[in-house]
């Protein structure tokens with residue numbers, strides 16, 4: 176089993192694309208394949224001490240899933256399967272995709288929801304990211320003036336994605352015992 180589990184939800188494939196680009200930077204011993212959360216069991220998910228998790232925000236600030244018109248299940252359906260688990264001793268880093276121009280009042284809210292979910296079950300959240308360079312009105316993914324994880328916007332700032340991902344991975348590397 177790889178050291179770090181890499182899981183994502185995605186509707187139109189952008190979050191999948193970013194997850195796969197993260198996996199490409201690491202060997203199989205270090206990082207699992209990028210796997211859609213609708214393909215993992217709660218048991219397998221719970222085996223990882225280190226997790227990198229990605230989500231888009233859909234609807235009006237919601238997690239992806241059947242109620243936001245995704246074609247298949249996603250985080251909305253997966254979280255209830257792991258809601259009874261204790262994540263104490265585990266380290267979680269989040270990345271979120273959203274559209275700060277189209278949805279400025281709910282930018283990346285789903286990342287905020289994932290953060291609350293895992294933090295309230297004992298996980299250590301790492302990878303907080305500055306809000307400089309983004310323009311939006313409000314986001315539940317901002318806590319104490321920073322995003323709770325990596326903030327991406329492939330709808331409006333796709334050219335910044337690679338650079339942001341690389342800087343963020345370098346930032347979280349020590350927390351995951353990685354050398355980059």
Ligand SMILES: Cc1cc2nc3c(=O)[nH]c(=O)nc-3n(C[C@H](O)[C@H](O)[C@H](O)COP(=O)(O)O)c2cc1C
Nearest residue numbers: 185186187188189190231232236273274278282283
């Ligand atoms: C119907 C719909 C609702 C959306 N709602 C939000 C939202 O509330 N907040 C936000 O930041 N982005 C929102 N977005 C933008 C998506 O999060 C963004 O396009 C994302 O990159 C999609 O990722 P995916 O291709 O992995 O599904 C919405 C997009 C759609 C199509």
